[in-house]
Amino acid sequence: MANNAKTKQLFKILMGAAWIDGVIQVEEREYLNRMAAQEGIADDPDIQPLLSEIKPVTAAECYRWLEAYLGENHTEADYQALLEALSALIYSDGEVDTREAQLLVKVQSLDPALDAQKSPLDRVLKAVQTLYRKAIDDQI
Numbered sequence: 001m002a003n004n005a006k007t008k009q010l011f012k013i014l015m016g017a018a019w020i021d022g023v024i025q026v027e028e029r030e031y032l033n034r035m036a037a038q039e040g041i042a043d044d045p046d047i048q049p050l051l052s053e054i055k056p057v058t059a060a061e062c063y064r065w066l067e068a069y070l071g072e073n074h075t076e077a078d079y080q081a082l083l084e085a086l087s088a089l090i091y092s093d094g095e096v097d098t099r100e101a102q103l104l105v106k107v108q109s110l111d112p113a114l115d116a117q118k119s120p121l122d123r124v125l126k127a128v129q130t131l132y133r134k135a136i137d138d139q140i
Helices: 002-019 026-039 048-052 059-070 076-091 098-109 112-117 120-139
Strands: none
Touching (some): 026 048, 076 098, 076 112
């Protein structure tokens, strides 16, 4: 069950990334449909509305999903799966929009290998920043 939840979270991030430049390209749509079918989530009630593209996904929503997927203690495997899937989607149409590049930079900044190099104080400050952002988001 946890693996299916992670797969759905990853798919939502990819859908948000496809929308981040304002339009889903044909190649991105094909990639997303193929992934949903391969992972067996195409008929999932949480995924169907996203695949129908009735309502666009906002950049803010995409970034929230990204934070939730990686969480505070994400693993190297979670990070690599996200980076690989996101890169495949973004490069599928042969063009990289500025907003897509910014998303990739954000993901690269969340590399767990970078956290290992940080001091304990830096990690505590990051945790406080995350809590603060979450509290602000909850107020909005």
